[in-house]
Amino acid sequence: MTLVSSTTSLGVAPVRTDELARVGELCVAAYRAAGMAEEDDGYALQLRDVAARAADAVVLVARAGREVLGTVTLAAAGTAYADLARGDELEVRMLAVDPAVQRRGVAEVLLRGAAEWAAEQGYPALVLSVLSHDGPGTPHRLYERLGYRRDPARDYVGSWDPAATMWFYELAL
Template structure:
């Protein structure tokens, strides 16, 4: 695994730090953690894309043993519900345009996210990494 991947994996595992600086949603089955998702408001430590009153979806991670069981979709729907309860009008996220199979793209679109190519950007870590921008009106 590349060094950058190791750093990101460590950041994903450091849920305590994220929870102190952002909102972390957790999907569980009993005591077993199936996945997490981070929500970051514009101007906070974990927000890269969010503007003004947008809420950014970050670090959606599902345990490999729990994948293909609807965990990611449940977390995305819970994020939408939380955003609505808190008065956020829009959720935003980005995904690597060549992230292998189009599964993440289809998932986001299935739960209501729409592409906004006008806000696509190139990854700072790799000039060939194009990040596709998605948004969801809450």
């Protein structure tokens, strides 16, 4: 999957071993910027441990040349990183874009690349969840524009915060 802009071309591919540390730091920086992780909390430790994720799930990165600009993890139902996926669904997790390049189409390229990869592997659907509030920086419109559809029957309350309602989305492939 490639996005061509006036200045750069982005490609999406599986993470390489030499990129694991960069991807971990990028995840923490993106989640910290969104107020969803602290530097040394348990979730930041999980975000940093890309090697463990890559051993149990598919970790894709968006690259401009050799520079990693974003990442997404794809987890099959029943695996350690899947919370929502059922049957043969594939779950989108830990979508993160370097804060320095956010709002430039990197997340869209990653999501399109994830859908392309999943379809090539024979998965019938991608699923994900996102906080229900739709303030600045929330991805609801992006998901819907890319064809993800809400399924309110699968919405849930976050275990970490009873005030955090998570909306469920599905993309049929």
